[in-house]
Amino acid sequence: MDPSIEKRLQQFIQSKGLRNTPQRNAIVEAIFSSDDHFTADDLWERIRKTKSLDSQSSRATVYRTISLLVEAGLLHEIDLGDDQKTYDPNFVDSPAHNHLVCIDCGKVIEFEDSHIQLMNDCAARRLGFRAERQTLKIEACCEKLRLHGRCENLINARIQGKRLPKRR
Amino acid sequence: MDPSIEKRLQQFIQSKGLRNTPQRNAIVEAIFSSDDHFTADDLWERIRKTKSLDSQSSRATVYRTISLLVEAGLLHEIDLGDDQKTYDPNFVDSPAHNHLVCIDCGKVIEFEDSHIQLMNDCAARRLGFRAERQTLKIEACCEKLRLHGRCENLINARIQGKRLPKRR
DNA sequence: GTTATTGCAAATGATTTGCACAAGG
DNA sequence: CCTTGTGCAAATCATTTGCAATAAC
Numbered sequence: 001m002d003p004s005i006e007k008r009l010q011q012f013i014q015s016k017g018l019r020n021t022p023q024r025n026a027i028v029e030a031i032f033s034s035d036d037h038f039t040a041d042d043l044w045e046r047i048r049k050t051k052s053l054d055s056q057s058s059r060a061t062v063y064r065t066i067s068l069l070v071e072a073g074l075l076h077e078i079d080l081g082d083d084q085k086t087y088d089p090n091f092v093d094s095p096a097h098n099h100l101v102c103i104d105c106g107k108v109i110e111f112e113d114s115h116i117q118l119m120n121d122c123a124a125r126r127l128g129f130r131a132e133r134q135t136l137k138i139e140a141c142c143e144k145l146r147l148h149g150r151c152e153n154l155i156n157a158r159i160q161g162k163r164l165p166k167r168r
Numbered sequence: 169m170d171p172s173i174e175k176r177l178q179q180f181i182q183s184k185g186l187r188n189t190p191q192r193n194a195i196v197e198a199i200f201s202s203d204d205h206f207t208a209d210d211l212w213e214r215i216r217k218t219k220s221l222d223s224q225s226s227r228a229t230v231y232r233t234i235s236l237l238v239e240a241g242l243l244h245e246i247d248l249g250d251d252q253k254t255y256d257p258n259f260v261d262s263p264a265h266n267h268l269v270c271i272d273c274g275k276v277i278e279f280e281d282s283h284i285q286l287m288n289d290c291a292a293r294r295l296g297f298r299a300e301r302q303t304l305k306i307e308a309c310c311e312k313l314r315l316h317g318r319c320e321n322l323i324n325a326r327i328q329g330k331r332l333p334k335r336r
Numbered sequence: 337g338t339t340a341t342t343g344c345a346a347a348t349g350a351t352t353t354g355c356a357c358a359a360g361g
Numbered sequence: 362c363c364t365t366g367t368g369c370a371a372a373t374c375a376t377t378t379g380c381a382a383t384a385a386c
Contacts, residue, residue: 021367119283124268129309137303140292143298
């Protein structure tokens with residue numbers, strides 16, 4: 001877990017007069033020990049599977065901690081077109097990344113592109129605004145699947161029983 | 169209402185073996201007689217206010233008709249960071265537009281920019297994908313408000329009691 | 337007639353909240 | 362202590378669905 005996250009969280013906790021609890025710490029640890037996107041329920045499951053009893057916590061606390069981290073700016077809510085809210089723990093390390101979602105297998109790829117950022121800033125300025133935040137999601141087909149008829153991600157997704165993206 | 173929408177809808181209805189009903193027609197009319205974005209409830213209210221009895225319909229039918237239009241590709245679900253789903257009726261006329269949301273007053277501006285589209289396509293190709301659809305949302309501050317201390321949109325929003333954007 | 341459509345009310349499912357108890361500082 | 366945090370169960374709220382009645386075609 002990135003030490004700068006820990007520091008920023010402690011700062012936030014102190015400035016708000018909050019307390020340190022094992023449940024909250026375990027949830028924070030679970031979130032930032034992985035780069036994966038997750039839903040509230042994903043996270044709850046992940047924590048439930050932890051054998052150590054001291055890191056268990058209720059659904060309510062999971063939700064409350066997520067809200068806290070979003071408010072602190074350490075966690076971002078992203079739109080993957082799903083019914084549940086999805087969260088992305090990677091914005092502290094790369095504050096300006098975009099998402100590409102594979103239509104075939106649902107895999108999400110994060111990428112940065114300063115040119116895109118710049119063009120969007122210009123577009124905003126042209127409209128008389130100053131861009132504060134931008135969200136780009138590209139939904140795309142896997143070229144591997146199209147050209148070679150197979151894509152490991154798709155196969156893995158099927159094997160692991162992952163939710164495939166909704167048909168639109 | 170754009171005649172091409174009417175035509176495409178009729179095509180869709182026929183191809184699926186569906187029927188023509190006054191309720192559905194009234195809802196479709198209500199959606200495409202305006203450029204405004206809306207939630208399911210906005211739309212239901214709009215229809216309720218119609219005096220003519222023959223154009224009334226239940227919430228369930230409103231939801232069902234929205235789903236139908238989304239499935240037909242005539243209506244798009246967009247993410248404005250709200251709890252309810254928001255729909256945009258303008259994608260038939262301008263299939264590749266982006267959204268800029270004013271942080272100050274919540275106003276949503278639609279704009280097109282072929283350069284942005286192109287750059288995003290390139291970014292996708294560089295990652296080994298073929299972009300099918302892209303979603304860009306820019307959240308931005310009103311320069312008028314910043315430079316001149318006032319912005320008509322903000323003032324109008326307050327007067328009309330519109331939901332201001334959530335504080336983040 | 338046959339099958340899609342509607343309206344109602346009940347179900348669903350993710351998220352939030354009230355409250356009594358537990359536990360940081 | 363005093364106040365924040367937790368867990369539970371109940372409440373919310375948008376959206377979906379089962380079902381009986383209605384209306385297209």
